[in-house]
Every structure is written in C-alpha cells, then in structure tokens.
Amino acid sequence: MNISWLDDTVDVAGKVVLVRAGLNVPIQDGIVQNDFRIRKALPTLEFLRERGAKIVVIAHIGRERNETLEPVARALNEYIPTTFVQRETLDASALVAGEVVLVENMRTDVREIENDDVFAKEIAEIADLFVQDAFAVLHREHASIIGVPKYLPSYGGLLLREEINALTHAQSPKHPALFILGGAKFATKEPLIRKYLEAYDSVFVGGALANEFLAAQGVAVGVSVIEDGKVPADILENTKIAPVTDVVVASEGGGITKSIHEVALDEKIVDIGPDTMKELISTLPQYKSIVWNGPFGWYEGGYDKATVALAQALARTDAHIIIGGGDTVAIVQQEGLENEFDFVSTGGGAMLEFLLKGTLPGLEALSN
Incomplete structure (x- = not known):
C-alpha cells in the first residue's frame, strides 16, 4: 500500500x-x-x-x-x-x-x-x-x-x-501465538480460520461459532444459534483448535452449566462453560502473541461470564495482545481493562477483513 x-x-x-x-x-x-x-x-x-x-x-x-x-x-x-x-x-x-x-x-x-x-x-x-x-x-x-x-x-x-501498524504486526506474530475468535457466521469466517490455523500455533473458537463446531461433531446443540453445522473435516480435526468441553445453557436463573453431551433438545447454548475457560486460561502464559475478536456468549442477554473471564485473564499475561470487535471492547471497558492491552482496535468487521486480506477497499482508495 x-x-x-x-x-x-x-x-x-x-x-x-x-x-x-x-x-x-x-x-x-x-x-x-x-x-x-x-x-x-x-x-x-x-x-x-x-x-x-x-x-x-x-x-x-x-x-x-x-x-x-x-x-x-x-x-x-x-x-x-x-x-x-x-x-x-x-x-x-x-x-x-x-x-x-x-x-x-x-x-x-x-x-x-x-x-x-x-x-x-x-x-x-x-x-x-x-x-x-x-x-x-x-x-x-x-x-x-x-x-x-x-x-x-x-x-x-x-x-x-496506528490501526494498520498494529494489525500488520498481528499477521507476523512472535511465536507461540494464539488466535481467539468469537461471534457468529462460520461461512464468512472460514477463510480467516484457515489462514490463522496456518499462521498461528493455536486457535480458540467461541460464541455461536463454537456451536457450529459442536453440531458438525454430531453433538446435540438443542435450539442454539447455528447456520448449518457444516464445518469441513480438515478444520474440525485440526489439533490446533482447542476443544470446548462444557457450555452454559439459558435458564431463568441466569444459566446452567452442562457438559457438551448433556444439552437437551429444547435448550439454547448461550456461553462457553467454566471448565473450558479454565483450560484455555491455563494455557495463556505460554503465548507471546494473542489476537482476540468477538465475545464468547450471548452478550446482549447478559451471558458474558466467559468473555469477562478471558478479558481479566488476558490482562494478567505478558503476551503482546491485540483485541477488537464492538462487543468485545465494550466488555473490556466495562471491566476497566482498556489500557491493559497493547492495542484495542476500533474495528470489528474491518479488523477481521484486514487480518484476512492485508488490505481494505478504503485503504486501496487511499493508495490509488
């Protein structure tokens, strides 16, 4: 550019x-x-x-x-x-x-x-x-x-x-490196997941994206948000992707934790479970670079415990950390952690597209 x-x-x-x-x-x-x-x-x-x-x-x-x-x-x-x-x-x-x-x-x-x-x-x-x-x-x-x-x-x-410098750095991280992706829409994020399975040492998928992976593994996800549960086998079987072992399903009492194999047909997965988060958080000190975009739970419905836990844990690590996405940043600010990370992006979709392509239509317009 x-x-x-x-x-x-x-x-x-x-x-x-x-x-x-x-x-x-x-x-x-x-x-x-x-x-x-x-x-x-x-x-x-x-x-x-x-x-x-x-x-x-x-x-x-x-x-x-x-x-x-x-x-x-x-x-x-x-x-x-x-x-x-x-x-x-x-x-x-x-x-x-x-x-x-x-x-x-x-x-x-x-x-x-x-x-x-x-x-x-x-x-x-x-x-x-x-x-x-x-x-x-x-x-x-x-x-x-x-x-x-x-x-x-x-x-x-x-x-x-500042944004371009930080996100260019994210494309050539210090290793070991961890890429964390929440939110939804696997079909649109598949190319990004593929790229960072190649470029990074580990990938963690949360949010509604995790439901897609569970459904593709044959796990019952009840009435949870999914597109079609069709995750290609080569991604599903990639050992760089950390597994989800438990989830939180919606309830009037604020959510019930269940094994991924216990979700009933009428239940809706709304967050990542505490055992999965404990395992993920235990691995964080080994990484030198971490990029995170997208919440893990149904943020609008108040299910933000996994996202909050991750934000707090990342703030305690020594890795070079870049985060982005509107809901993710909102939770980080809610917890008073905005200044604890190396870079907080103003972009959500723009951040992800830049991480995938290394450019954006608006950047090309400036270049021309």
Missing part, C-alpha cells in the same frame, strides 16, 4: 480539511453510551487544530437514514469545541483556523451507501484536503470511503496509521 500519511510535512494551515472519522457509537435516549471511538478520533483532530486547519468532520451513525450525529457532536464537544451542522447549511469558507464542525450523518443521503460518484464529488468540493481516519468502516465501499479520495489530495490519519 502506497499511502500518504498525515504528518508535519503536510501543510494544513488555513486549509479546509475534510476528515472521515469513525464515530458510530451506541446511543440511548440521545446520550452516547460509550465514547471509545470518539476518544480514538481525537489525536488526528487535535493535530489538525494545533496546525491551524479548518476541520470538517464527516461520519455516519447507525443503520437508519433518520439517525442523527447530534448526540455525538455533544460528546465530542466535551473534548474539543465542536459545532454540529447540516450538510446543506455548511459554509466551509466561513470557518476559522482551528475550528471543528461535525456534519450530520452521511447516510441520511442514500447516495453515500450507493457509492455515488456525483455525491462523492459534492462532498470533496467542501475541502482542500481529505484525511481518512475511519478504520472501522474501511471495508465498506461507500462514497465517503471510496469516492472522495479521487477528488482531493488524501492522507491517512493518525488513528488509521
């Missing part, structure tokens, strides 16, 4: 700089519930402010066109003075050096998701320079990701550089 990076060689003084930031954060009742991504966006914005740029921040929030970034603007304003504006009323020529404005949700215009070239050009006309700092959405082929760099001198931001 031939990316130009934002640094002191880039003259931004007095110029309108368009920054694509990753500000898709959880909001409830108009209040930002977790400002992790907002805080991660600050170094690039502060860098530009200190050098006299006029900063126009664009981003998206949620999946619906009517969702607003106004609560994000209020949260960002707690760190740096920020004005919230509608794209239609933005007058970039009136901005002063060091000023920051956050423009309403890019996805309110359907042309953003459609990667409409005319829309990309309209956005680009606002500014003199473009800084891409939204790592978490660089796997999306949207106008503000793919289109805008065609029309402006473009640079990777400070956060983006």
Whole structure:
C-alpha cells in the first residue's frame, strides 16, 4: 500500500480539511453510551487544530437514514469545541483556523451507501484536503470511503496509521501465538480460520461459532444459534483448535452449566462453560502473541461470564495482545481493562477483513 500519511510535512494551515472519522457509537435516549471511538478520533483532530486547519468532520451513525450525529457532536464537544451542522447549511469558507464542525450523518443521503460518484464529488468540493481516519468502516465501499479520495489530495490519519501498524504486526506474530475468535457466521469466517490455523500455533473458537463446531461433531446443540453445522473435516480435526468441553445453557436463573453431551433438545447454548475457560486460561502464559475478536456468549442477554473471564485473564499475561470487535471492547471497558492491552482496535468487521486480506477497499482508495 502506497499511502500518504498525515504528518508535519503536510501543510494544513488555513486549509479546509475534510476528515472521515469513525464515530458510530451506541446511543440511548440521545446520550452516547460509550465514547471509545470518539476518544480514538481525537489525536488526528487535535493535530489538525494545533496546525491551524479548518476541520470538517464527516461520519455516519447507525443503520437508519433518520439517525442523527447530534448526540455525538455533544460528546465530542466535551473534548474539543465542536459545532454540529447540516450538510446543506455548511459554509466551509466561513470557518476559522482551528475550528471543528461535525456534519450530520452521511447516510441520511442514500447516495453515500450507493457509492455515488456525483455525491462523492459534492462532498470533496467542501475541502482542500481529505484525511481518512475511519478504520472501522474501511471495508465498506461507500462514497465517503471510496469516492472522495479521487477528488482531493488524501492522507491517512493518525488513528488509521496506528490501526494498520498494529494489525500488520498481528499477521507476523512472535511465536507461540494464539488466535481467539468469537461471534457468529462460520461461512464468512472460514477463510480467516484457515489462514490463522496456518499462521498461528493455536486457535480458540467461541460464541455461536463454537456451536457450529459442536453440531458438525454430531453433538446435540438443542435450539442454539447455528447456520448449518457444516464445518469441513480438515478444520474440525485440526489439533490446533482447542476443544470446548462444557457450555452454559439459558435458564431463568441466569444459566446452567452442562457438559457438551448433556444439552437437551429444547435448550439454547448461550456461553462457553467454566471448565473450558479454565483450560484455555491455563494455557495463556505460554503465548507471546494473542489476537482476540468477538465475545464468547450471548452478550446482549447478559451471558458474558466467559468473555469477562478471558478479558481479566488476558490482562494478567505478558503476551503482546491485540483485541477488537464492538462487543468485545465494550466488555473490556466495562471491566476497566482498556489500557491493559497493547492495542484495542476500533474495528470489528474491518479488523477481521484486514487480518484476512492485508488490505481494505478504503485503504486501496487511499493508495490509488
């Protein structure tokens, strides 16, 4: 990748700089519930402010066109003075050096998701320079990701550089190395599992992915979440994959631990069991590199004991640890462990795609 990076060689003084930031954060009742991504966006914005740029921040929030970034603007304003504006009323020529404005949700215009070239050009006309700092959405082929760099001198931001450096390191780890993958959708994650079975010494699969493995082994998984239980034999029999021996099934009392061979036809697996976790945690000190993405349990339903146990155990190890994924990071922050790891990625799907391919559509757009 031939990316130009934002640094002191880039003259931004007095110029309108368009920054694509990753500000898709959880909001409830108009209040930002977790400002992790907002805080991660600050170094690039502060860098530009200190050098006299006029900063126009664009981003998206949620999946619906009517969702607003106004609560994000209020949260960002707690760190740096920020004005919230509608794209239609933005007058970039009136901005002063060091000023920051956050423009309403890019996805309110359907042309953003459609990667409409005319829309990309309209956005680009606002500014003199473009800084891409939204790592978490660089796997999306949207106008503000793919289109805008065609029309402006473009640079990777400070956060983006940090993400790429950390995840490039993860592709060439110090050994022994452990790759931990939670979440769901085996079909989409199979290529990733294959790659890291080759590149790493051990792989642990949790979450709904583990249900797929159990079902493929002929183990009854009741009414648990699975796609089709078709895991290829060469993966299923790979000795690098640590086995799951017990699970937690849903109950009104907060979950019941069972052997994998005891799950009833009407029961739903919602977490990895304590014996499996004890075994996994006992192996952690042997590793020099660990990458983890995705929770182990039904996080939304309150089944997070295995994920919490892993986060706490990893915080006590000396390995080089990289973690990512929205739910994983939320639990790590809930436990006050965010600063205990070598790198915490803002990406979920983007992190996994980069780990698989070593690039992303948004990075290729910057390179071109």
